[in-house]
Amino acid sequence: MPRIGGSIFKKRALALGLIMLLALVTVLGCGGGKTEKAETAKEEAPAQTEETEKPAKTLKVALLTPGPINDRGWNATAYQGLQMIKEELGAEIAYSEKVAPSDFEEVFRGYASQGFDVIFGHGFQFGDPAMKVAKEFPNTKFIITSTDISQPPNVASLGNSNLEQGFVGGALCALLTKSKIVGSVGGMEIPSIIAYMDGFKAGCKYIDPNVKPLISYIGNFDDAAKGKELALAMIQEGADVINHDADHAGLGVIEAAKEKGVMAVGAISDQNEVAPEVVVNSALSDLSRAYVLIVKDILAGKFEAKCVNYGIKEGTVGLAPWHNWEDKVDQSIKDRMNQLIEDVKNGKLNIADYVEKK
Amino acid sequence: MGNEGLLNFIVSFLATDLRCATPILIAALGLVFIERSGVVNIGVEGTMLIGSLLGVVGSYMFGSVWWGVLTAVAATALIGALFAYFTVTLGADQVVTGTAINILGMGVTTTLNRLIFGLDKSIPPIDTFKVISIPVLSKIPVLGSVLFQQMLPVYVAFLLVPVAHVVLFRTPFGLTVRSVGEHPKAADTVGINVWKIRYATVIGGSCLAGLAGCYLSLGVLSFFIENMVAGRGFIALAAVIFGKYTPLGALLAALLFGAGEALQYRFQALGSGIPYQFMLMIPYVLTVAVLAGFVGKSTPPASSGVPYTKE
Amino acid sequence: MAVGAAIIRFMGLDPVSAYRALVLGSVGNLNAVGETLVKAVPLMFTGLSFAFAFRCGLINIGAEGQLYMGGLLSVCAGVFIKGLPALIHLPLALAAGFAGGGLWGLISGWLKTRFGASEIITTVMLNYVAIYFVSYLVTGPLKAPPGNFPHTEPVAVTAELPRILAGTRLHLGFIFALLAICFYYVFLWHTREGFELRVVGQNTEAAKYAGMKPSSSIMTAMFLAGGMGGLAGAGEILGVQHRLMQAFSPGYGFDGIAVALLGLNTPLGIFLAAVLFGILRSGGNMMQMMVEVPIALIYIIQALVILFVVAQIMAKPSGRRRLRSFLRDFRLFEASGGAGRIGSRG
Incomplete structure (x- = not known):
């Protein structure tokens, strides 16, 4: 098959070219993302300088969510909480979204071994793996939401009613x-x-x-x-x-x-x-406030390995403003x-x- | 349930059936041509996803649902061309390439969606498909409101069925497509350009998948969310095989599946006390039961899945 | 690779460290290798699941559902049977997983031989049925007391697959996966039943003419295919997760299709392709963790890598010829898969 033999390299080049093109399209799209990012960074900058009592060492906080962070629901509130921790407490943050059950343990361990101080697992299903990994990393705090587990000294949970x-x-x-x-x-x-x-x-x-x-x-x-x-x-x-x-x-x-x-x-x-x-x-x-509160407790050295419940009394559950329905x-x-x-x-x-x- | 109640139930049941069947049907019609030309495209799920997003993006940026459709179709044509280049020209494995297209669709749509619409909560208002009532016909009791008060894509989908049937079985082009799928070598020897035909069906079929995605994001809903196609592309593939690779068969399959969905929505709303997981199974079990009971064997085109190399 | 790097740079991230994360996260140290192989284990099984059926001319898209049913039965055996030594309990739990998946696969085989129903459709549809069935059981009858959380009790220690590499999560399931690949080779190329299965796959008419029974080969193939899918689920439950919950598989069943095809349905190929997909998965996790590459970008990179590999194989004359000679002989094939990802919330 002479024709094919001769054109293999051309074809391969073309294939690569096509992948490139595709990448380029993504790149063009992402160019916008970069500026967007820069803008938000600028906005955040003053908030950070206003912070007078900065902890000596920057706190590192990580978050694992089971779904996408922009779901306008469960996962979004966790992401929002993480952002608030960054803005209000000046912590360094990281997150992994859409984490699959088989990867929970691995991702916990990954963050913990990188020296993260606090790791949130947003959902009851993170409980088992967190308790397992927590034993290996006594200096890292693991906080699991939507459950009632705890394991001294370093696993606590945020129950939400x-x-x-x-x-x-x-x-x-x-x-x-x-x-x-x-x-x-x-x-x-x-x-x-x-x-x-x-x-x-x-x-x-x-x-x-x-x-x-x-x-x-x-x-x-x-x-x-x-x-x-x-x-x-x-x-x-x-x-x-x-x-x-x-x-x-x-x-x-x-x-x-x-x-x-x-x-x-x-x-x-x-x-x-x-x-x-x-x-x-x-x-x-809205658990985002609870996220900030528990990290504040950790900073103040008041962390306890227990389940803290949030609900109407604590102000995380309630109604929104009536807006145009007033x-x-x-x-x-x-x-x-x-x-x-x-x-x-x-x-x-x-x-x-x-x-x-x- | 009185007589009137029963009638209402039937009307809403049929209307739901049509709505649920439409995206599957549009995608399936495109797939019929792709499959008939001997190409297996499991990337249709990802293609639909890209269509869903680009439809919203187009409508958002240019202010009209038609621009949305155009953007979506153009984007999915590109995806189709990419798929065709790998599978037809390079002869790469079609299923593996399709898998890559699905992952790519997920990645591209998630990236673009977050870039364009950000992470905040508000949903920008966009132009969407409107319900079009056909004069006179929509006044027919019962059926009128079911059949003739729908959105444009629904009419298009159902009108496309006879069109696709005629094109596939009564025109030279259809004959060419089928011969390429059954016996590409023979087609080649009589001067048919196998690659060109496969390119044409893959790109055209991908455009239809894009349109199906548009119907979801601009017809059923008015926004895009990640992974919103939720398996409909795969159901469309099953519908094509179920329908024995014919447009009419695909129509029946889509309607059957839609009927299962419509049934389970109703059962859930009625609150029967049966665990909802069993309700969710209804469309799938129904499809298997009908397949085993009435449809039987479905044979793919002879060269299905095999890349063609000119020698 | 460079392409992905360009994308990452434009995202305002450091491509070098991103790729270092991909490499380090997948093969950089013992733990990383362990993680890659942990993910390769279910992929080998689901790849074999597709391959067994494929060799008999069948397209099994149902590995995902078989995986769920295998996980279900193995967890039943692991939880409800008590007081056995590990030497008996573990094989029993694995066998239960194999049987669960195998019987689930057999349904499609039976529908095919009895009614001529396309196994492609029935396997796709049965995926959803299995996933919803497991969802029902873990929120209902099998829910662990006191019933606050929708998962089963953990399996007994005697039914767990022990870790085989200190400091990693790599478990005995890896050895079983390798054995399964050997079994695949020996069964298909060195037994009479395997030979018949392949002949049926190549030419049903010829097989009939030679006095073989295609229907029994089809049943065998679907049972073994389902069993392999079931073992994927059993390995994941007994070796990694220890409990059964909803949506516990991140699509291993569907990746298995690509693994088998990328591996050209050969024993070695399936192993290598499974490891490649394992690298993409564990490296992807690490990219997200260490360099904060968004998950969407990881999808794109994964897709590009697959396209790159598939284009490389095709562009090499040897690879191309090999693949074609494989494909030509089989009356192929349709495929689909992909239950919508479920379970994105706690």
């Missing part, structure tokens, strides 16, 4: 509904979301036992189109307020509300800006929500009383 978060979401939906049917779409059955849904049902029951909560699951956190269809099916069933706890995929749920003109209640972060015309408010669950929502509803949050804070209201017994 998704039950309370769901309760807030459910109560608001139940107050808003006219049809007495509300819906919530979850990502997967994992502890935080199971607790959220229990809370959601409890919240509905607390406001009005006649409100029927519909619950569906997508089965992942990426498939926004599926999230939208599940929400549409709920609306078809008569739901007139819908909610989600599905991170990225939850945006599809809000999209369904937009299309059908029903109200939506966001989750985790303030999602009003996603679709101001339908997102009345959001059931917040005037559109009945004052009575707003009062009722404020009262509910107050009651939980001062212990008058025990959410567990309203949770379905299994």
Whole structure:
């Protein structure tokens, strides 16, 4: 096959050329990224100089997230917390996103052996590997969220009350509904979301036992189109307020509300800006503050290997501002929500009383 | 459930079915041509992903959904050309190249998405596909609102089925494509340029995959999120085989799968108490059951997956 | 390589240290080599899974699902059987994993021989079914008490695959993977059943004419393919993760397809390709950790490396001829895969 033999090198060159071209396209795109980065660095600079009490040695903090850091939900709050640690405490930060379960241990060990002082694992599933690796690195603190584990001297956890978060979401939906049917779409059955849904049902029951909560699951956190269809099916069933706890995929749920003109209640972060015309408010669950607090404790030498719980009382769970809905929502509803949050804070209201017994 | 309730249920069920089937169908139609010319393209998932993102980018930058579609189709044509260059010209393994395209799609879309739209929470408003009601026809009771109140890509998808059928089985071009897939050597000896045909089907098919991606990001939704295609490209591949490598078969397969999805959404909303994981299995189990029960054997084109080298 | 470097530099990062991270993270020291091989173990099994079916003219896209079912059964054996010595318990758990995957593969084989249903579709669809089934079990019946977290109890120590290299996570599964590759070679080229399987793969009609039973070869191939997928899951559970949870595989089943094809479905090729993919995975982790290369860029680099390798093999006349001679003889093939990545949240 003379023709082929002769042109092999040409072909190979062409192949490489093509890869180059492709790379070039990426490079062009990334050029923009560089300037963007530089800008943010500039913005951050003054914040750092203002910091008067800088720790003698720069603290190194790393974060492992199971999903993408821009999911406008669970993983995004962790990333935000990490950014706050950098800005407020002047720490050196690093993160690995979309870490696979088989790599948890390796990535923990990787950061720890590089001398990171604090490593966050954002999710219950990081517990086992963290406890294992922690034994090898007694000087590194491991902090796991969404669980209740601890292992002296250096593993602690941040529990977040998704039950309370769901309760807030459910109560608001139940107050808003006219049809007495509300819906919530979850990502997967994992502890935080199971607790959220229990809370959601409890919240509905607390406001009005006649409100029927519909619950569906997508089965992942990426498939926004599926999230939208599940929400549409709920609306078809008569739901007139819908909610989600599905991170990225939850945006599809809000999209369904937009299309059908029903109200939506966001989750985790303030999602009003996603679709101001339908997102009345959001059931917040923002651990980013907790991230900063625990690192502050570590800096002050007050670290304890225990589980710290956050929720309505600690201010990580609650409602967002009403934004453009300030005037559109009945004052009575707003009062009722404020009262509910107050009651939980001062212990008058025990959410567990309203949770379905299994 | 009263009579009216039942009717409502059927209408919404069919509408959901059409919506779920559309992206799979568009991608599958492109794949029918690719496969028929003897190329296996498992990179369609990544191609769709790139189409989804570039559709949003185009619409965002140029302010119109049509520019979005154009951008997406142009980008996916490039991806198609890349795939064709490796698999047709270089004769590289098609499945491995397809795998690389999928990983590449994930990387490119994630990078570009974060660069252009940043990491913040707001979603920029963009122009999207609108529902178009066909005059008169959309007034037909029941079916009218299902069939004739859809977005443009849905009409395009379903109109493309007969078009693809005619092109593939009734035109010289279709004959050429099929002969290249069945017996490239023979096609070559009668003067058909095997490589050119394969380039054409791969690039054209990739454009359709891009359009399918656009429908997801600009039709069903109005934004891009990472990995949003979520396996639909692979389902489209299965639909092509299920449909015995014909456009009509792909249509049936896509509708069947869509029906399974529509069913499980409804069951979940009804709250049957069955664990949701079993609901999520419905479309997949349904497909296997129908395949085993009614469809049976599906034979790929003879030269499927084999690179052709002129000797 | 230079291309990737250019991208990294434009991202405002140091390409030299990025590549050093890739190399150091994958082969730089004992621990890194260990990590690379830890990742190569499931890839060898899933590569073999694809290859076994492929040699019989079948396209098995179901290694991912088989991996889940294998993991499931091995964890059952590891958790619920107690009081056995490791010498019995571990083989039993591995056998359970093999059987779990094998039976799952057999479903596709049976649907193929009984109804003529394309194994490509059934394996793809059964992936999702297996993943959702495991998800149901770990959130329901198999949930570890007191039931706060959706994972099973850890397997008994006697069922764990012991570490074989001090200071690394490399476990005995690596030896089993090598043995499996040997088994692949011996079975296909040195046994009668393997010979029949290959003949069926090359030409079903000729096989029938020669008095062979294609359907029994197909069943054998799918059982062995599934079993290999199952061992991938069992190795991952018994050697690395010790518990079963949702979405525990980062797509090893789908990478296995590329591993097998890149390795030209030969024993040595599968080993080398699995190691290459292992390098990409562990080196990628290290790039993210040490040089803060974003994960998206790591995907792009991985894709470029695969394209580069595949173009290199094809451009070399010997590689090209070898590959073609392999492919020509087989009535091939369709493929797909890729359940949407699930489980991105805690």
